Amino acid sequence: MQAGGDAGHRCALQVQGLTLRYNDVLALDGATARFPTGSMTAIIGPNGAGKSTFLKSVLGLVEAEGAVSAFGGPVAQAMPRIAYVPQRAAVDWSFPVRVIDVVLMGCYRKTGLLGRIDRRMTAHAMAALARVGMQDFARRQIGALSGGQQQRVFLARALAQGADLFLLDEPFAGVDAATESAIISVLKSLRDGGATIIAVHHDLTTVAAYFDRVVLMNRRTLAEGPVAETFTRDALAQAYGPALMLDPTGSSAV
Numbered sequence: 001m002q003a004g005g006d007a008g009h010r011c012a013l014q015v016q017g018l019t020l021r022y023n024d025v026l027a028l029d030g031a032t033a034r035f036p037t038g039s040m041t042a043i044i045g046p047n048g049a050g051k052s053t054f055l056k057s058v059l060g061l062v063e064a065e066g067a068v069s070a071f072g073g074p075v076a077q078a079m080p081r082i083a084y085v086p087q088r089a090a091v092d093w094s095f096p097v098r099v100i101d102v103v104l105m106g107c108y109r110k111t112g113l114l115g116r117i118d119r120r121m122t123a124h125a126m127a128a129l130a131r132v133g134m135q136d137f138a139r140r141q142i143g144a145l146s147g148g149q150q151q152r153v154f155l156a157r158a159l160a161q162g163a164d165l166f167l168l169d170e171p172f173a174g175v176d177a178a179t180e181s182a183i184i185s186v187l188k189s190l191r192d193g194g195a196t197i198i199a200v201h202h203d204l205t206t207v208a209a210y211f212d213r214v215v216l217m218n219r220r221t222l223a224e225g226p227v228a229e230t231f232t233r234d235a236l237a238q239a240y241g242p243a244l245m246l247d248p249t250g251s252s253a254v
């Protein structure tokens with residue numbers, strides 16, 4: 001995969017023509033999108049639309065054809081600035097590790113892989129845990145937390161990394177309303193501080209309240225842009241099919 005030709009930094013991430021096949025399944029078919037710096041984008045689309053594959057392709061976790069650039073250069077060069085929170089189901093939660101150690105993993109680019117974890121680094125990780133309300137759980141095993149608590153810890157790891165581009169795969173899956181609201185307020189404050197947030201999101205009823213922009217995909221990009229212009233009944237019907245009875249967009253945008 002090659003770097004795209006984004007000369008400026010107005011786009012934190014630019015993706016052109018991502019195509020990926022898992023054996024006989026065409027998961028991505030020329031997906032193209034731009035993510036302006038300081039924006040908060042929901043990637044939406046039906047099950048199996050390639051949303052997770054899209055994020056993994058951007059990160060180079062799976063090999064796709066196409067061009068991706070982050071902050072105007074190759075993604076590999078920008079990796080210290082990119083934090084990834086995977087789907088909960090993709091994580092081995094039985095791995096014996098404490099909450100604080102998971103968050104400290106976010107700091108390894110500062111310490112180096114074999115670097116010493118000093119008091120300053122631990123304080124930095126504890127501050128990230130405090131930001132998501134999980135400081136009292138630092139010594140617990142990660143497997144001994146609820147789903148929502150685990151999700152908060154992974155967000156804390158991303159915060160500890162000090163990234164300014166956040167890729168989150170269904171950050172609200174299986175979390176309660178209080179945790180969802182805590183996570184969204186952390187994400188909005190990161191965005192307000194200039195970070196770029198990209199989240200795979202399933203709940204169409206919260207898209208307008210949570211996000212500035214939408215990328216609607218089904219293997220390829222069907223629509224992208226500001227929520228008010230892009231998140232329309234017609235675009236949703238194209239992505240999800242006419243069986244989508246709910247009109248989550250309200251009346252004004254359609």
Ligand SMILES: Nc1ncnc2c1ncn2[C@@H]1O[C@H](COP(=O)(O)OP(=O)(O)OP(=O)(O)O)[C@@H](O)[C@H]1O
Pocket residue numbers: 022023025026027045046047048049050051052053054
């Ligand atoms: N490792 C894999 N091997 C084979 N096929 C895969 C693999 N991962 C995903 N797929 C297939 O690729 C397609 C896209 O999957 P992906 O997980 O990216 O979709 P998604 O939009 O994130 O789905 P969901 O909303 O259900 O999480 C699906 O048809 C899926 O079955």
